[in-house]
Amino acid sequence: CIVLGPLKSAFEYTLLPGSQILVVNFKGDAFYRFFGKAFLSQHLPINPDEVISENCFSYLWHQLNGMTSVSDRVNCILDFCRPYLKSQHSTAALLANFKDSTRNPVKTIAEETGQTERNVQLTQKKHFGYSSKELSRYQRFVKAIELIQHVLLSSKKVDWFEIIAECGYYDQSQLIRDFKHFINLSPRNFVRFQHDICRASGE
The missing domain is CATH 1.10.10 (Arc Repressor Mutant, subunit A)
Incomplete structure (x- = not known):
């Protein structure tokens, strides 16, 4: 079990014969809400147990390894994640739900909430791991x-x-x-x- 985040470009990897891979994508700011940070490593994958104080991912891996159904594994991961997810930051929620492609989200949210554009930009980078x-x-x-x-x-x-x-x-x-x-x-x-x-x- 390894964690990479956030991915911003293509990379190559190799699986040994007989290996299985199950990829979990964190949507929006879910990565931050789970791990408490949007950047874990700039270059290398890391053991997620090193990020969260509990030795929970090793336990999860053993659970998933005993399942053969993909849907069962997905449901297991969803159930596993729920207790760890933090509440969504108010500005992050506005950024995540901004749908107007004709307007600048940072500028619009800054005006609506009375913040500086720089503050909204920093919140986006912190919670999502990428800039607008x-x-x-x-x-x-x-x-x-x-x-x-x-x-x-x-x-x-x-x-x-x-x-x-x-x-x-x-x-x-x-x-x-x-x-x-x-x-x-x-x-x-x-x-x-x-x-x-x-x-x-x-x-």
Whole structure:
């Protein structure tokens, strides 16, 4: 059992033959609410028992190891987490539930709550592990992925300049940097990878 957080770019790992992996994603500020901090390690995974004073993760691992059903394991993890989750910070709750894509969340929440923008930024970094700028970059990348997949489903050729304009990229090099950063693939290799998956599933 290891903990990595928060992940901001692609990384490689290897599983031994016969190994199993169950990945738990902490949504929003749940990582902070569970561990009391959003950053555990900048480079290396750590043993979660070193973060929480109780030797609880070792016990959880033994419980999960005795289960074969994924749904049973998920329910076990959810039940395990509930007693440890702290109440959500009021500003963090506003940030997590902010849905207006036409407005700056930090500026809007600062105005509504009478805080400085810097204070809201620090709260976001502390509770979520990333800044609003980093979040915007990720959301822009996700939008690009969705547009590309939509084009591929229609069996059309991807118009990269249209993707760049639609998602708000400055140029093609910025789009390439985001693909390399988040999934360690170039845009064209991503498209090739998607074609290979579709071809394999159709055989």
